[in-house]
Amino acid sequence: xxxxxxxxxxxxxxxxxxxxxxxxxxxxxxxxxxxxxxxxxxxxxxxxxxxxxxxxxxxxxxxxxxxxxxxxxxxxxxxxxxxxxxxxxxxxxxxxxxxxxxxxxxxxxxxxxxxxxxxxx
Numbered sequence: 001x002x003x004x005x006x007x008x009x010x011x012x013x014x015x016x017x018x019x020x021x022x023x024x025x026x027x028x029x030x031x032x033x034x035x036x037x038x039x040x041x042x043x044x045x046x047x048x049x050x051x052x053x054x055x056x057x058x059x060x061x062x063x064x065x066x067x068x069x070x071x072x073x074x075x076x077x078x079x080x081x082x083x084x085x086x087x088x089x090x091x092x093x094x095x096x097x098x099x100x101x102x103x104x105x106x107x108x109x110x111x112x113x114x115x116x117x118x119x120x121x
Contacts, residue, residue: 037072038097038107045077045095046111054115055081055091075099089115 064072097107
């Protein structure tokens, strides 16, 4: 009887450890999925900036409800366009995707856009 109780205690301990690993694995999958979505959404905002050709300097923020209704409720974006004093025909576009619990996670992409209206020398 004691051997059975010891065996059950060992099996229970192993099962608790396996359940903990399973939970960690699921959390990793969720984080990877969120990061993938953030990267794709950032690329969408960068592409929209490229379609503006030479976006105006300034900050913009938003969410994805107008683009993708009810698909990304926990994601927000922030875009900053800056001029470069040394290169007046270039804009620095920084896109941040905020996501996760309390929007504490951040994915950031930086791209430089050249004015299509700049004169060639």
